[in-house]
Amino acid sequence: xxxxxxxxxxxxxxxxxxxxxxxxxxxxxxxxxxxxxxxxxxxxxxxxxxxxxxxxxxxxxxxxxxxxxxxxxxxxxxxxxxxxxxxxxxxxxxxxxxxxxxxxxxxxxxxxxxxxxxxxxxxxxxxxxxxxxxxxxxxxxxxxxxxxxxxxxxxxxxxxxxxxxxxxxxxxxxxxxxxxxxxxxxxxxxxxxxxxxxx
Numbered sequence: 001x002x003x004x005x006x007x008x009x010x011x012x013x014x015x016x017x018x019x020x021x022x023x024x025x026x027x028x029x030x031x032x033x034x035x036x037x038x039x040x041x042x043x044x045x046x047x048x049x050x051x052x053x054x055x056x057x058x059x060x061x062x063x064x065x066x067x068x069x070x071x072x073x074x075x076x077x078x079x080x081x082x083x084x085x086x087x088x089x090x091x092x093x094x095x096x097x098x099x100x101x102x103x104x105x106x107x108x109x110x111x112x113x114x115x116x117x118x119x120x121x122x123x124x125x126x127x128x129x130x131x132x133x134x135x136x137x138x139x140x141x142x143x144x145x146x147x148x149x150x151x152x153x154x155x156x157x158x159x160x161x162x163x164x165x166x167x168x169x170x171x172x173x174x175x176x177x178x179x180x181x182x183x184x185x186x187x188x189x190x191x192x193x194x195x196x197x198x199x
Contacts (some may be wrong), residue, residue, distance in 0.1 A: 004037065004171075005033075005036055007035040012067060012096060012097050013095045014062065014063070014066050014095065014096050015061065015088070015097070016033045016061040017033065017062070031061070031085055032124070033063040033064075036067065037180070038155060038179050039179060040071070041192075042153065042155075043067070043068060043179055048068060048120055050072065050190050052072070053075045053119055053120065053121060054068055054069075054074050054118070054121070055076065055078075055079060055112075055114060055118045055120070056076060056122045057079050057127075057158065058079070058081075058087065058109065059078025060085055061085060061089050062078050062089035062093065064076070064122055064124075065077070065089075065104075067101045068096035069100075075100070075102075077103050077118065078104045078105070080105075080106060081109065109126065109134075109135045110134035111138075112135075112138060113141075114136065114138055114144070116148075118150070119148055120151050120152075120153065121152045123152070125155075125156060129160050134135065139152070141198070143197045150196065151195070151197075152196070153193075153194055153196070157189065158189070165195060170194045170196075171197065173195055174195060181190065
C-alpha cells in the first residue's frame with residue numbers, strides 16, 4: 001500500500017503522503033490524503049469525466065485534484081484554509097503532471113463561493129457537520145444561481161455525516177462505491193457515497 005502511494009506521487013510529480021494534524025481542532029480535521037487505490041476506483045467509476053469541474057474541500061496538498069485531473073481530464077479546484085498546507089499544494093502545482101487543469105484557493109470552505117461551472121464536489125471528512133451544513137448552503141446557492149447537475153462525493157463518511165446527508169431534502173442518494181475490499185474488507189466506512197443536488 002505504502003509503495004503504491006509513493007509510486008503515484010512520483011508519477012504525478014507531487015509530494016502528498018503523510019498525515020498532518022498540527023492545525024486540526026473540533027471543527028477542522030487533520031490533513032490525511034485519500035489513498036490512491038480509492039481515487040483509482042473513483043476515476044474508473046465513470047462519474048467524473050473531462051467535461052466536469054471538481055471542487056475538493058479540504059484539499060490539503062492537492063492529491064485529489066492532481067490525480068483526478070490527470071486520470072479523468074477534469075478540471076479541479078482545491079479549497080484549503082490552512083496557509084502552510086495550502087503552500088505545499090501550490091509547490092506541488094509547480095511540478096505536477098496535471099498542473100494546467102488544477103487550481104487552488106486559500107479560503108475557509110464555508111465562505112467559499114462555488115463557481116457556476118463547478119459540478120462535482122469531493123469530501124474526505126475535512127470538517128465537522130456544522131461546517132458541512134454551511135458548505136452545502138453555498139453549493140445550493142450556486143445551484144440556484146445556475147441550475148445544473150451537481151454531484152457530491154463523500155469518502156469514508158462518518159456516522160454523523162451519513163445521518164446528516166440522508167435527511168437533506170435537497171440531496172438525492174445515487175450510489176455507493178464500495179472500497180472495503182481494498183483494505184481487507186473489515187471497515188464498513190470504506191466507501192464513497194454519491195449524492196446529487198436536487199431542487
